[in-house]
Amino acid sequence: MIIETLSTFPDMYESVMGASMMRIAQEKGILDFKAHDLRDWTHDRHRTTDDEPYGGGDGLVMKCAPIFEAYESLCDATGKGSIAAPAEPAQGEGAAASAEQAPCEGSDSDAAEQALRDASAAPADREASKPYTIFLAPQGRRFDDACACELAKQDRLLFICGHYEGIDERAYTLADEVISLGDYVLTSGELASMVVIDAVVRKLPGVLGAETGALDESFADGLLEYPQYTRPATFNGMEVPAVLLSGNHGAVDRWRREQSLERTYRLRPDLLEGMELPDADRAFLQSLSTEGR
CATH class of the missing domain: 1.10.1270.20 (tRNA(m1g37)methyltransferase, domain 2)
Structure with missing residues (x-):
């Protein structure tokens, strides 16, 4: 199984995915895991992934344009380990305000609109490489063992992880499923995705030492x-x-x-x-x- 995550804090996965059964699953070749940095699909000097919400309010909202562009790139990638992020912009290219300063109509708004148009016009033949895409959010399906079993049947999973005040609602059009761990709030989607990934990987044949280990839990x-x-x-x-x-x-x-x-x-x-x-x-x-x- 291929499992990928898209987030602003990919380093959070290192300790969890590098230890215990998650590490063993990768060493056995059962799991191919990759944590992608959403900032690799930004085009301004500050690698901005968030902005102030339309209509006002507290906090920052994750922008949909980098998410759509990253999704397109990951869907177009072929083969395990062949996924590459776009090149870094030149130092003087696309300078924009920082997350704390950038208004909703930032200087990269044209690029954002183009990314949304490109995503809508995706080629039909890309469907074969499309990952089963999951968002973690309070409005999602309550995660349970049955859900973990269903996800374990997929060949490729992509978790898109939110942060800050939330994600631009338009990004949810990419979701095959939205999942919630329960009626509480976490700092980030990275934490929630780790729980789901662990529960799913344990279901894969060969991961646990005992063949029927997962059946008795x-x-x-x-x-x-x-x-x-x-x-x-x-x-x-x-x-x-x-x-x-x-x-x-x-x-x-x-x-x-x-x-x-x-x-x-x-x-x-x-x-x-x-x-x-x-x-x-x-x-x-x-x-x-x-x-x-």
């Missing part, structure tokens, strides 16, 4: 995962459940299933709503509901 079957234990069998007076030491694999499987059901019932009962369960599972949940009556 929380939410994989709609339930919370059962409790886990390891040595020592006794610690500070706390005992590992005897069934796990019994060697009876059938009993262990039943215990784990019931623990998963009980934990979900007590901590996340909303996950059970509308879920189709075998009769044995429903009977066990019914026994929990009648406890203490």
